[in-house]
Amino acid sequence: MHNYQCDICGCNLDPGEICDCKRPAAPEPENRLVTYADWEAAGDFDKCARPGDYVEEDIVEEFLNCVPPASHKPGYIQCGEPYSHAHDPVTDRFRPTFATFHKPGDHWIYCGHCFIGQTKQAPENIPIVKGE
Secondary structure: OOEOOOOHHHHHHOOOOOHHOOOOOOOOOOOOEOHHHHHHHHOOOHHOOOOOOOHHHHHHHHHHHHHOOOOEOEEEEEEOOOOOOEEEEOOEEEHHHHHHEEEEOOOEEEEEEEEOOOOOOOOEEEOOOOOO
C-alpha cells in the first residue's frame, strides 16, 4: 500500500484520493431557502434574499398580513406598499414596483421588486425617499 500525503496540509491519502483542502468550494445553489430566522438576523429582507430564492411560508404570510396586498391570487402575492419606482420600457413611464412572491409548485419563490401583475424584477429600481 502506498502512502500519499497532501502537499498543502500533510493529510494521509489513499491512491487517487484528492484532499479536501484542494477541492474547489461548492458553488452556492441558485435557489437557496431563506428562513424567517435569516430575515430576523439580517434585519432587512432585501439583505437576506435575492430574486429566485425560495422562502418559507411564514415569510410570505408576514408580507401578506402586514398591509393589504397590491395583488393577491392563488400562488401569487405582491405587497401593498410600493418598494420603489422604475422605468418600464414597455410603457415608457415610471411605475411602482412591489415585493413579489409566487408559488409555481411546492415552494414560494421571491421574485424581487416587480411591476404590478408581473414576476420579473423591474430594471433600475429608484428607492423612495421618505420625508421627515
